[in-house]
Amino acid sequence: MATPIILDCDPGIDDALAITFAHGHPGIDLLGITTVAGNVGLAQTTANALAVCEFIGAGGTPVTAGCAGPLLRPALDARQVHGESGLGGAVLPPPAAGPAPGHAIDYIIDTIGAARGEITLVATGPLTNIALAVRREPRLADWVQDFVIMGGSAGRGNTTPAAEYNMWADPEAAALVFRAGWTVVVLGLDVTLRTGASASVLERMGALGALGTELLLPALAQYRSTSPRETGPPVHDVCAVAWVAAAGVFGLVPARVQVETCGQLTSGMTVTEFEAAGGVGGSNARVATDIDVDGFWELTLGAYGRVAEGMRR
Numbered sequence: 001m002a003t004p005i006i007l008d009c010d011p012g013i014d015d016a017l018a019i020t021f022a023h024g025h026p027g028i029d030l031l032g033i034t035t036v037a038g039n040v041g042l043a044q045t046t047a048n049a050l051a052v053c054e055f056i057g058a059g060g061t062p063v064t065a066g067c068a069g070p071l072l073r074p075a076l077d078a079r080q081v082h083g084e085s086g087l088g089g090a091v092l093p094p095p096a097a098g099p100a101p102g103h104a105i106d107y108i109i110d111t112i113g114a115a116r117g118e119i120t121l122v123a124t125g126p127l128t129n130i131a132l133a134v135r136r137e138p139r140l141a142d143w144v145q146d147f148v149i150m151g152g153s154a155g156r157g158n159t160t161p162a163a164e165y166n167m168w169a170d171p172e173a174a175a176l177v178f179r180a181g182w183t184v185v186v187l188g189l190d191v192t193l194r195t196g197a198s199a200s201v202l203e204r205m206g207a208l209g210a211l212g213t214e215l216l217l218p219a220l221a222q223y224r225s226t227s228p229r230e231t232g233p234p235v236h237d238v239c240a241v242a243w244v245a246a247a248g249v250f251g252l253v254p255a256r257v258q259v260e261t262c263g264q265l266t267s268g269m270t271v272t273e274f275e276a277a278g279g280v281g282g283s284n285a286r287v288a289t290d291i292d293v294d295g296f297w298e299l300t301l302g303a304y305g306r307v308a309e310g311m312r313r
Contacts, residue, residue, distance in 0.1 A: 002026060002027055003027060003028055003120055003244055003245075004029040004119045004120070005028055005119065006034060006107075006108060006112070007034070007122050007124065008034045008036060008108070008121065008122065008123040008130060009033060009035060009049065009123070009124045010035065010037065010039045010126065011035070011045050011048035011052060011086055012038065012039035012040070012045065012048070012082055012086055012125065012237065013039075013083075013086070013087060013088045013219045014124070014234075015048075015124050015125065015237050016048065016052045016087055016215065017219070017235050018122075018124055018150075018237040018241045019033065019049065019058070020216075021241045021242065021245075022122075023056055023061070023307055024056075024302075024305075025245045025306070026306070028245055030061055031119065032061060032063070032064065032100075032107060032111065033049050033053070033062070033063045034064050034066050034129055035049050035063060035064070035099075035125075036104070036126055036129045037067060037069055037075050037126070038077065038078070038126045038166070038169055039078045039079070039081070039082045040077050040078075040079060041075070041077065042065060042069075044086050045086060045125075046063060046065045048085070048086050049063045050063050051087075051092040051093065051095045052092065053095075054096060054097070055214075055215060056211065056310075057310045059096075062100040062107075064100045064103065064107040065099045065103070065104060066104025066128070066129040069128075070126065070128055070169060070170035070172070070173065071128060071132075071173050071176075072172050073170065076169060078159075078165055080224060081223065082223070082224075083222050083224075087215075088218060088221065088223050089218035089222040091214075091218070092214070104133075105129055105133045105136060108121065108130070108133045108140070109140060112140060112143050113137070113139075113140075113143055116142075116143040117143065117144075118145055119143075120144065120145045120148060120244055121146070121148070122240050122241055122244060123150070124149070124150045124166075124237035124240050124241075125166055125169075126166050126169040126170040127173040127174045127177045128173045130173070130177050131172075131173035131177050132173075138180070138181070140180075141182035142182075144182065146185060147182050147183075147184055148184075148185040148187065148240050148243055148244060149166070149186055150166065150188070150192060150236050150240040151164055151166035151167050151188060151270075152164050152166070152174075152186055152188040152257065152259075152270030152272075153188045153270060154255075154270070154272040154287060155189070157269065158189055158225070160265070160267075160268070162263075162265065162267075163269050164189050167269070167270055168268030169268075171259050171260065171267050174259040174268070174270075175258070178258060178284055178285070179284075182284075183283070183284060183286060184284065185285070185288075186257060186285050186286065186287045187240050187250065187288045188270065188288065189236070190288060190289055191239060191288040191290065191291040192235075194234075195235050195236070195238065195239060195291070196231035196233060197232040197234075197235060198231050198232045199232070201232065201301070202217060208305065208307075209308050209311065210311060211307055211308040235300070238300055239288070239291070242300060249292050249295045249296050250292075251289055251291070252286040252287060253287055254274075255283055255284075255286070256282065256284055257270050257272050257285040257287065258270075259271070
């Protein structure tokens with residue numbers, strides 16, 4: 001039975017690839033997408049989500065726009081990484097449909113509240129929508145089946161030496177989310193940086209017809225993300241939906257995660273205590289520390305293959 005999910009995202013190259021995975025994997029039922037400002041502005045992240053959905057054959061998926069900026073800080077995008085459009089070198093037809101009516105916060109609360117214990121909430125962008133949703137309806141933390149994020153790092157960051165982008169972009173929202181009373185599944189840089197798309201992976205993407213040649217390859221070709229640990233462009237956000245489909249690909253460790261909001265040099269840092277389970281406050285997260293990279297890519301390319309097959313029909 002497929003796991004129903006809501007994907008809160010800021011497309012974004014790797015968000016677009018996460019949407020594609022969620023549509024293609026038979027173990028996931030993509031109920032809806034909510035968008036937030038992040039990699040690019042809200043109007044563009046929403047248009048990108050709609051365009052990707054229509055391109056891959058998921059045009060019936062509702063896309064609901066959310067917050068246009070962080071809770072307290074000015075919006076700081078990542079165009080230098082994702083390009084002006086947010087999709088790197090991919091140029092998709094403009095979406096024919098507009099976003100669903102209403103606000104992402106209401107969509108998240110209402111949809112999860114109507115199916116308590118059944119829906120997994122997945123977040124791959126700044127946590128502004130999620131923070132406001134759980135602040136408005138604290139019972140949301142009990143209503144979800146799981147809450148999964150791509151974000152943070154138990155080690156170094158990728159936007160500052162201390163902070164990963166999604167946490168850095170709205171640290172106050174992230175801090176609120178980690179205090180909300182749920183156990184957060186955290187797929188952070190400790191594992192996501194190991195998902196670089198190697199030459200052989202890119203070659204297999206190229207064999208996927210229009211999906212590969214018009215979305216996956218041109219998007220990744222202009223993905224300006226660099227790290228000595230990368231073997232190719234990493235697909236950070238795909239890890240969050242991949243965990244829903246096949247949790248065994250990742251090794252998770254209980255931890256207590258708190259987000260720094262005051263430090264001049266450390267704002268957005270996810271302070272991770274792996275020995276916290278028996279300490280004051282206990283654990284509030286399960287943090288990924290290991291990944292089966294080959295298994296991840298087989299899973300991901302399999303999902304993309306199903307999308308490509310559907311696009312050929």
